[in-house]
Amino acid sequence: MGNRLCALLILPFLLFYAWPVQAAEKEERTWQDEAIYFIMVDRFNNMDPTNDEDVNVNDPKGYFGGDLKGVTAKLDYIKEMGFTAIWLTPIFENMPGGYHGYWIKDFYRVDPHFGTLDDLKTLVKEAHKRDMKVILDFVANHVGYNHPWLHDPAKKDWFHPKKEIFDWSNQRQLENGWVYGLPDLAQENPEVKKYLIDAAKWWIKEADIDGYRLDTVRHVPKSFWQEFAKEVKSVKKDFFLLGEVWSDDPRDLAEYGKYGIDGFVDYPLYGAVKQSLAKRDASLRPLYDVWEYNKTFYDRPYLLGTFLDNHDNVRFTKLAIDNRNNPVSRIKVAMTYLFTAPGIPIMYYGTEIAMNGGEDPDNRRLMDFRADPEIIDYLKKIGPLRQQLPSLRRGDFTLLYEKDGMAVWKRQYEDETTVIAINNTGETQHVHLTNDQLPQNKELRGFLLDDLVRGDDDGYDIILDRETAEVYKLREKTGLNIPFIAAIVIVYALFLLFLYMVKKRAKRMPE
Structure with missing residues (x-):
């Protein structure tokens, strides 16, 4: 009985992830x-x-x-x-x-x-x-x-x-x-x-x-x-x-x-x-x-x-x-x-x-x-x-900021955008990027220093210590994924409704 119950609980997730999605084509290596x-x-x-x-x-x-x-x-x-x-x-x-x-x-x-x-x-x-x-x-x-x-x-x-x-x-x-x-x-x-x-x-x-x-x-x-x-x-x-x-x-x-x-x-x-x-x-x-x-x-x-x-x-x-x-x-x-x-x-x-x-x-x-x-x-x-x-191999290359050794570049390839910041100076540097340079209200996720920069209505503020660099990926802001949670709730509701209908139908059947 326990195994059956476990299978029933897992089934909605399997059904959800089995919904058809378009597979990303792997690009040929050059x-x-x-x-x-x-x-x-x-x-x-x-x-x-x-x-x-x-x-x-x-x-x-x-x-x-x-x-x-x-x-x-x-x-x-x-x-x-x-x-x-x-x-x-x-x-x-x-x-x-x-x-x-x-x-x-x-x-x-x-x-x-x-x-x-x-x-x-x-x-x-x-x-x-x-x-x-x-x-x-x-x-x-x-x-x-x-x-x-x-x-x-x-x-x-x-x-x-x-x-x-x-x-x-x-x-x-x-x-x-x-x-x-x-x-x-x-x-x-x-x-x-x-x-x-x-x-x-x-x-x-x-x-x-x-x-x-x-x-x-x-x-x-x-x-x-x-x-x-x-x-x-x-x-x-x-x-x-x-x-x-x-x-x-x-x-x-x-x-x-x-x-x-x-x-x-x-x-x-x-x-x-x-x-x-x-x-x-x-x-x-x-x-x-x-x-x-x-x-x-x-x-x-x-x-x-x-x-x-x-x-x-x-x-x-x-x-x-x-x-x-x-x-x-x-x-x-x-x-x-x-x-x-x-x-x-x-x-x-x-x-x-x-x-x-x-x-x-x-x-x-x-x-x-x-x-x-x-x-x-x-x-x-x-x-x-x-x-x-x-984007680091195939993307375009745009200089967003450079002053006295502090520089920020952007690379974009298809729907991926990366931002590279290099502090070539002997002091901590602060750079403000506007929403004209990057889309509004997203976030920059850093990979080298584990930095996280959240955009707002005014833009993005990057702060780097002396002689360091960070590579960011632009993405949607993290937090509760309301659409995903809503979808899971709907799937469970439909599944429970399905079980209820099956059970009800089984009671009507003659023994």
């Missing part, structure tokens, strides 16, 4: 939904001592022992911080001393220092199990110093004549000169072009990778990139090409976007990052200005890779220290911006532990997994939040 963790393989994690040839952690330009197995072992660690893809420095076999991967010797072999092709395949499979993507660095511009091809008469025409680049604004010199003395490949040679494209396609077929980060894009003819993009994308659907065009002018990036390269590391924004986020009390307006420029000149601004630092620039931590600021506070504020602003956030390994470092190779120190987890814990909030709220 590259603008990703967040990338960038790894210099040799400096990350050593899990296989059998490949530790020439390892010397005391030599800044020597091998430190990191390998592909080490990356695989840390996939969960990376995913927990909200990253959905990894980008690896080149893993192809290098000439002696090429710990970084950019002095390629063999385009078809994994460097023995990093492991084997099977190790790469395992890494990709394990990443895909976790719904994570894998991007490899691909170098089409040059090979390593003293490469064997230089001494092969049959490949005499594979290289441009050895010349330095004197005028970095001269496109001919950029495409034909030897960058830092590295042998410059002649991509206009059909044999060279075929070799490079075939190699790029081979890795996709063999290892099922998801994208390439393209090194030194401006030093390679645009016609090559056009054919390269067409060919590699014919191998795998939605294969991603992320180009490195080192320029502060968004128009330079936009130009290469016409030739099949999907996105670019956002160097124009990097200039604003150094200006606005690496020090306290700096205006955040330059960050938004770069977005406006990018949106104007580039047809896919949401595919630009935003970053605080990388293997070619000094560490963000050093910038903060040089400005006499706490790097932990600076990184937390800066990463909040990257994860909530348009673009694909890219974080260089070690930023999560405030790793210090100056110019190359000092910015490539050995990763320490026993460091203070304060930033890591923060990333575990802000990273997954980006995946939870589509």
Whole structure:
């Protein structure tokens, strides 16, 4: 009897929730939904001592022992911080001393220092199990110093004549000169072009990778990139090409976007990052200005890779220290911006532990997994939040307020609105938003600091402590849900009426 009574009590709820509702369609994941963790393989994690040839952690330009197995072992660690893809420095076999991967010797072999092709395949499979993507660095511009091809008469025409680049604004010199003395490949040679494209396609077929980060894009003819993009994308659907065009002018990036390269590391924004986020009390307006420029000149601004630092620039931590600021506070504020602003956030390994470092190779120190987890814990909030709220990945971007380092932005996607507030100053800040900026009499629910701002007839008042940030979702005010309660009451009343009618009818029936 007790079980029957329990079932009768639960039944109205089942009936209520069984009422037909329109199921929300799950949107197809695109590259603008990703967040990338960038790894210099040799400096990350050593899990296989059998490949530790020439390892010397005391030599800044020597091998430190990191390998592909080490990356695989840390996939969960990376995913927990909200990253959905990894980008690896080149893993192809290098000439002696090429710990970084950019002095390629063999385009078809994994460097023995990093492991084997099977190790790469395992890494990709394990990443895909976790719904994570894998991007490899691909170098089409040059090979390593003293490469064997230089001494092969049959490949005499594979290289441009050895010349330095004197005028970095001269496109001919950029495409034909030897960058830092590295042998410059002649991509206009059909044999060279075929070799490079075939190699790029081979890795996709063999290892099922998801994208390439393209090194030194401006030093390679645009016609090559056009054919390269067409060919590699014919191998795998939605294969991603992320180009490195080192320029502060968004128009330079936009130009290469016409030739099949999907996105670019956002160097124009990097200039604003150094200006606005690496020090306290700096205006955040330059960050938004770069977005406006990018949106104007580039047809896919949401595919630009935003970053605080990388293997070619000094560490963000050093910038903060040089400005006499706490790097932990600076990184937390800066990463909040990257994860909530348009673009694909890219974080260089070690930023999560405030790793210090100056110019190359000092910015490539050995990763320490026993460091203070304060930033890591923060990333575990802000990273997954980006995946939870589509407006942070796909929404428009509007500046609501900025004054002397205190800024508020709004992002809107379909029926979801988020508000991002960043206090980049050394004092508590108060911002009043009007009902012209946000709908009247709703509330802002904070996710990072658990803040709650209730709107009224006059608007919304946001208060943030120094060097903190909050991400709010705009929603209806919470409280008693009268319509829901009324609906439940009606359902129960109808159900009790139904039981009464059944019982009454049963009494009338002859025994």
